Amino acid sequence: MTSVPTRVPVTARTTPGGTASRRASAARRSAWSALAFLLPAIFLFGYFAWWPIGRSVVLAFQQTNLVDAPEWVGWQNFQELFADPLLPQAVLNTLWFAALSLVIGLPLPLAVAVLTSELRRGGALARTLAYLPVVIPPVVSVLLWKTFFNPGEEGVVNAVLDLVGLGPYPWLQSPDLAMPSLVIVATWSGSGTAILVYLAALTGVSTELYDAAELDGASVWRRVWHVTLPQLRGVILVLLLLQIIGALQVFTEPYVMTDGGPANATVTVLLMIYRYAFLFGDYGVATALSVLLAVALVVVSAAYLRLTRAWSTS
Amino acid sequence: MLRSRHRPLAAATAVLAVAATLAACSDKDASTDKVTITVMGQPAATNKAALALFQQQVAEFEAANPTIDVVGSDVPWDAKTFAARLAGGNAPAVIRVPLTEPPSLIERKQVADITAEASELASFAELNPRVMDFLVRDKVVYGLPEKSYAFGLVYNRELFTKAGLDPDHPPTTWDEVRTAAKQISEKTGKTGFGEISTNNSGGWHLTGYTYTNGGTMIKQGADGKYVASFNDEPTRKVLQWWKQVRWQDDSLGDNMLGKQEDLLAQFTAGNVGMWVSAPPDLYPNYVAAGGDPAKYGAAAMPQGGANATLAGATVLMVSAKASAAQRAAAVKWIEFRALRPNYDPDVAAKYAKASAADGLPVGVPVLPIFSQERYQKVQTAISAYVNVPVKNFASYVDSLNRFTYVAEPAVSSQEIYAALDPLVQKVLTDKNADINALLSDAEKRVNTILTQAQR
Numbered sequence: 001m002t003s004v005p006t007r008v009p010v011t012a013r014t015t016p017g018g019t020a021s022r023r024a025s026a027a028r029r030s031a032w033s034a035l036a037f038l039l040p041a042i043f044l045f046g047y048f049a050w051w052p053i054g055r056s057v058v059l060a061f062q063q064t065n066l067v068d069a070p071e072w073v074g075w076q077n078f079q080e081l082f083a084d085p086l087l088p089q090a091v092l093n094t095l096w097f098a099a100l101s102l103v104i105g106l107p108l109p110l111a112v113a114v115l116t117s118e119l120r121r122g123g124a125l126a127r128t129l130a131y132l133p134v135v136i137p138p139v140v141s142v143l144l145w146k147t148f149f150n151p152g153e154e155g156v157v158n159a160v161l162d163l164v165g166l167g168p169y170p171w172l173q174s175p176d177l178a179m180p181s182l183v184i185v186a187t188w189s190g191s192g193t194a195i196l197v198y199l200a201a202l203t204g205v206s207t208e209l210y211d212a213a214e215l216d217g218a219s220v221w222r223r224v225w226h227v228t229l230p231q232l233r234g235v236i237l238v239l240l241l242l243q244i245i246g247a248l249q250v251f252t253e254p255y256v257m258t259d260g261g262p263a264n265a266t267v268t269v270l271l272m273i274y275r276y277a278f279l280f281g282d283y284g285v286a287t288a289l290s291v292l293l294a295v296a297l298v299v300v301s302a303a304y305l306r307l308t309r310a311w312s313t314s
Numbered sequence: 315m316l317r318s319r320h321r322p323l324a325a326a327t328a329v330l331a332v333a334a335t336l337a338a339c340s341d342k343d344a345s346t347d348k349v350t351i352t353v354m355g356q357p358a359a360t361n362k363a364a365l366a367l368f369q370q371q372v373a374e375f376e377a378a379n380p381t382i383d384v385v386g387s388d389v390p391w392d393a394k395t396f397a398a399r400l401a402g403g404n405a406p407a408v409i410r411v412p413l414t415e416p417p418s419l420i421e422r423k424q425v426a427d428i429t430a431e432a433s434e435l436a437s438f439a440e441l442n443p444r445v446m447d448f449l450v451r452d453k454v455v456y457g458l459p460e461k462s463y464a465f466g467l468v469y470n471r472e473l474f475t476k477a478g479l480d481p482d483h484p485p486t487t488w489d490e491v492r493t494a495a496k497q498i499s500e501k502t503g504k505t506g507f508g509e510i511s512t513n514n515s516g517g518w519h520l521t522g523y524t525y526t527n528g529g530t531m532i533k534q535g536a537d538g539k540y541v542a543s544f545n546d547e548p549t550r551k552v553l554q555w556w557k558q559v560r561w562q563d564d565s566l567g568d569n570m571l572g573k574q575e576d577l578l579a580q581f582t583a584g585n586v587g588m589w590v591s592a593p594p595d596l597y598p599n600y601v602a603a604g605g606d607p608a609k610y611g612a613a614a615m616p617q618g619g620a621n622a623t624l625a626g627a628t629v630l631m632v633s634a635k636a637s638a639a640q641r642a643a644a645v646k647w648i649e650f651r652a653l654r655p656n657y658d659p660d661v662a663a664k665y666a667k668a669s670a671a672d673g674l675p676v677g678v679p680v681l682p683i684f685s686q687e688r689y690q691k692v693q694t695a696i697s698a699y700v701n702v703p704v705k706n707f708a709s710y711v712d713s714l715n716r717f718t719y720v721a722e723p724a725v726s727s728q729e730i731y732a733a734l735d736p737l738v739q740k741v742l743t744d745k746n747a748d749i750n751a752l753l754s755d756a757e758k759r760v761n762t763i764l765t766q767a768q769r
Contacts, residue, residue: 065422066400067634080766085759152568173570173743259512261571263740278395279514280729281422 053294060288065281077288086267087289093179094268098247100183105243109191110236113198114224127199134192142256145185146172149257172258175265182253182266190246194239201235202228237308244304245297269293348381349639352406353647355460355630356386361602363672367665375650382643391415400424400633407636407644410460413627414727416448420456421767425631429455431645437657440684444719445627457631458645460652462681463592464625464719465522466710467491467613473587474611477501484588484613484709488526488555491588491616495565498587505567507559508581508589509742513573516738517731518722519590520544523552525720527618531730532723532764539768540725542760545753551618553741553749561745570742579603590615592626593710594680597702601675611706612679614713625681625719656683659695666696677702679711681719726767733759 060077064070081087109130116126133141148156149171158168171181209227218226229236251270254260260267260275269289277286357364365388372384389395391411399405409425419425432438432455441459449457471481477498485491495506510519521531529548532540560566567586569576578596580586582605593612600610615623630652632644654661666676677700682689704711723730737756740747 065424067422067424083762085755085762150568170568170743173568175740175743258571259573259735261512261736261739262743264736275732279732281418281424 056287057291059283060291061284063282063284066283073284077282077284078292080282080285081288081292084272086264086272089264090267090269090272093264093266094248094250094270096179097183097250097266097268098244100180101186101247101250102240102243104183105187105191105247106240108187109194110198110232112191113195113202114228116195117199117202118220127196130195131192133189136189138189138252139256141189142185142253145188146257149181173262175262178258178262178265182250182257185257186247186250186253194243197235197239198232201232205231241301241304244300248293248297248300348383349637349643350383350385351408351636351640351643351647352385352387353408353644353651354387354389354391354406354410355408355651356388358388363669363674364598364602366672367668367674370668371651375647378650379643379646382646384647400635403635405633405635407633407640408647409631409633411629411631413445413448413629414722414731416457416629416631417724418726418728419631420451424634425456426634426636426641427454427456428458428632428641428645429453431642432458435645435649435653437649437653437684440657440688442683442685444625444721445629445683448627448721448724449629449631457629458648458653459683460628460630460648461595461656462625462627462683463595464681464714464717465590465615465623466593466713467588467616468581468591468593468596469588469611469613470581470584470586470609471611471706472584472606472609473498473502473504477587481611482708484611485616486614486709488523488616488618492555492559492563492565495559495587496563499563499565499567502587504584505580505586506563506565506588508577508586509556509566509570510572510574510577510589511735511738511742512571514728514731514735515573516736517734520549520552520734520738521722521731522590522615522624523555523618524549525622525624526615526620527551528620528622530720532725532760540723540764542757542764544760545757548618548620550749550753553737553753556738556741557745557747557749560742566742570739581605584609593707594678595628597678598675607675607703608706610703612710614709615717620718621716622718622720623713624722626722627683653683656692657688659691662692663695663699666699670699670701673701675702676700677704679704679707679714681714726763729763729767730760733763 059070061072061074062070063073063077112130116123116130119126136144150156150158151168151170151173153159153162153168155168155171157171161167161169169177172178205228209231210223213223213227249270250268251274254266254268254271255274258266260271270293273286273289273293276282276289356368359365368386372386375384376382387406389399391409396405396409396411405424409419411419416425442462445459445462446455449455449459467484469481469484474481474484474494477494478501479494479497485494491507497506498504499506510516524531524544527548529544529546531542531544531549533543534540556566560570569580572580574591577586577589578591578599581589582600582603597610597612601607630648632641636644655665656662670676676696677693679702734756737752740752741749
């Protein structure tokens with residue numbers, strides 16, 4: 001059964017002087033040329049993207065000091081990792097960060113984008129202001145917010161809250177408030193990109209639908225609910241997935257602002273990986289945890305895409 | 315036809331092969347006669363006078379050793395970046411690290427055996443054995459000391475005066491420190507006692523304070539293996555003291571999540587009354603950051619009855635990746651830059667004169683890396699150039715002769731400190747923190763770390 005389709009082209013190719021043969025030959029030449037042009041890109045991508053991933057998987061089963069040849073240790077790195085009592089807390093903290101950033105970080109850029117698109121005047125200024133935080137280097141914005149969250153009365157956030165008779169709050173110094181504070185910073189510095197994507201998607205929404213809705217007497221809220229959101233469904237789903245993946249890899253905010261504290265309240269999985277590798281010099285365990293995180297992200301992404309496929313195409 | 319079809323492929327392969335060859339060759343010396351070593355310890359560009367002195371020393375060294383090129387690195391040791399630099403092939407030949415690092419660097423074989431080169435040095439036999447104990451394993455020498463320190467109390471003399479305290483009689487016990495801290499906070503509105511708790515500094519301080527109460531962090535069992543030993547009264551007393559100062563007295567200020575650099579900045583700005591650190595190590599940075607020497611006070615480490623203090627050092631080691639020629643050059647440089655000014659009175663006087671002329675601190679009282687006699691000879695030689703208000707260090711200097719020096723944990727010190735940071739942070743950020751439960755949790759965690767390290 002399977003030999004039939006392969007035999008046909010072979011016969012056609014061996015026909016001397018046949019049109020099919022010339023076409024196949026030209027196609028082959030074209031394929032080789034394309035491959036030759038693609039080769040540098042394939043090499044660079046393979047060397048800088050796939051090779052490190054492959055090495056990481058291997059390193060997860062080795063111990064190395066980066067000087068001598070690595071030693072094969074089997075599942076020992078994973079055993080060591082699972083014996084670490086900090087791991088469950090780091091996983092829970094990471095999930096807590098992801099949950100908070102979805103609650104705060106998902107609706108906010110969508111709302112800003114919809115409101116901005118409704119503006120009759122000043123739309124360009126609003127878009128610029130919304131995107132501005134993305135331009136600031138992450139470490140700079142995080143350090144800036146660290147001073148804003150100063151726990152004393154002189155801290156900017158506390159000073160503002162003081163105007164309405166609230167605070168002062170310990171923010172980063174409190175095990176309960178530290179994580180929500182980090183989410184606020186991450187949302188502030190990252191939502192500009194999502195806003196731009198939503199705004200771009202909004203330009204694709206047919207104005208006829210709005211006109212029809214207006215003729216039917218629909219309010220602004222009903223227009224958004226029944227026209228805008230269904231039209232943005234695909235974009236929302238993609239950004240949601242990117243946000244989940246990004247949130248599960250959170251690192252800069254806890255590393256720079258709290259170093260995982262207070263009392264491990266903001267230790268995340270990536271911070272643990274970093275500590276294992278660069279504080280304890282245990283690259284094997286660090287890569288074992290990296291591999292587990294990567295597998296978890298693939299599973300989450302696949303499950304998410306499967307669960308939302310029906311909704312995104314309906 | 316076949317050949318022409320493969321020509322682009324062959325060309326691309328050739329380009330990549332040439333690129334790979336060039337990349338592989340780029341880290342070799344242009345001349346086989348010359349050896350280049352990268353050395354840590356170059357002062358930052360902002361510290362112009364210290365940098366000028368360093369560059370002058372490099373020029374002198376290169377003139378005396380024409381086959382050696384020295385490239386200075388002003389990147390300081392950071393446990394979090396060193397491994398990445400090593401992985402990237404960027405580790406310097408001469409590594410400058412705190413005394414907590416040698417055990418793990420030796421264990422991981424990341425530093426070279428320099429026994430042959432070091433034992434030829436004239437000053438080698440006189441090095442302080444207390445420091446060398448950490449740098450020698452199984453009679454193999456892995457490093458040489460640059461400077462040594464002991465914990466003490468650093469304080470702001472001006473804030474003391476404003477708070478009605480006598481800056482010439484700083485507190486000597488933890489109870490006195492607590493009273494003084496409360497007084498400073500109440501009378502000046504500044505932080506009475508500064509504390510740090512991130513980047514392993516919480517565990518580092520908990521260790522140092524525990525020593526003053528007669529405790530230890532780890533102890534060696536009958537089988538020669540180390541286990542945690544801090545779940546007892548000396549450490550509990552430290553945590554209770556912190557709790558009282560933080561939650562009863564409100565003398566610790568607002569920021570509980572800082573590291574040494576953060577607190578130094580606050581101290582230099584005059585916002586902190588007292589804190590614990592290595593006074594001689596801190597002083598040059600304090601002055602370089604614009605601190606007023608007259609306000610700087612260095613006192614004995616406050617005590618809880620043990621008359622003991624944590625002692626450490628900055629040491630120089632050679633990368634295991636260094637070639638034999640680089641290793642020899644590295645040890646020569648270490649002798650030239652770090653050992654001679656502490657050993658040879660003439661050299662000490664020469665650099666002291668140059669440093670004083672450039673406004674650099676001269677005469678900061680330190681814990682000697684050679685014998686006390688050698689230290690006295692050097693001190694006499696530089697006495698004409700001393701510009702540090704040495705009398706402000708009187709209480710600290712006095713303690714150096716009275717206290718027992720206790721070394722940092724011999725195994726996994728940084729990992730232990732990292733495991734203790736959250737414990738310290740919990741006590742400082744949660745007024746309902748259960749000290750006994752926290753100590754039990756930390757003990758389990760440290761024992762896990764020790765078990766893994768001693769497998």
